[in-house]
Amino acid sequence: MDVIEVKDITKCFGDLTVLRDFSVSFSSEGVTVIVGPSGTGKSTLLRCINGLESIDKGDILVDGLSVKEKRNLRKIRLICGMVFQTTVLFPHLNVLDNLILSPVHLLGTPKKEAMEKARYYLAKVGLTSKEKSRHNELSGGEQQRIAIARALMMNPRILLLDEITSALDPEMSSEVLRILEQLAGEGVYMLVVTHEMSFAQHVASRVLFLEGGSLVLDVSGADFFTSAKKDNERVARFLRYIGE
């Protein structure tokens, strides 16, 4: 069964229809990259998937659970871990305490076990030395790596990542992308909105191209960067625009 089924949804903000009769499914494998011009509904789609925005028509099922049912949202958010463009860790807690907070309080993981797991993920994102640091003592790239570790602490089936490197300078951004590539290699399933085309080309097993609230193209990563780039005028225009 597909983990996420977006079934013919329409999403409006007032008079503005952002997603129109939009359908797509995601099974749990690989990295799906979502690209498209600014304002086209990419963030809105991710936010609808984990119930941060309500939908006006249609339905979204996550592991068979409808996002329209309030009581499903907690489970849905456990299945879909999400990391945003900017992340704010709880400022009064150090990194380790930030990481164990939800597992201990929401999953009931024993504290000792949560600490071990937190140290495992801190090592994975290369930040073992920062376990006692607080939010304002970390660089932007470090904050995003901690945010990824924090999402992984909850054992999500899929990670939803929305432009998580776009507020970072190139060096920090490449550190974060390296971690994502590594996780992708380990089989962590991700749905990634990004403008980082070299990253996308490297890891995407599937690329969705959105424009004007519709799914224009849904192809393999390899096809997107070869035939679509060459033959699809809208894709070519988009890639030229963002400098690829």
Ligand SMILES: Nc1ncnc2c1ncn2[C@@H]1O[C@H](COP(=O)(O)OP(=O)(O)OP(=O)(O)O)[C@@H](O)[C@H]1O
């Ligand atoms: N809460 C909101 N209220 C009103 N309009 C909104 C809201 N959130 C998004 N929009 C509008 O919906 C449209 C789609 O926004 P969205 O953030 O999904 O675009 P995007 O594809 O993620 O763009 P970008 O690449 O710039 O991040 C935009 O026109 C935006 O102004």
Ligand SMILES: [Mg+2]
């Ligand atoms: Mg966006």
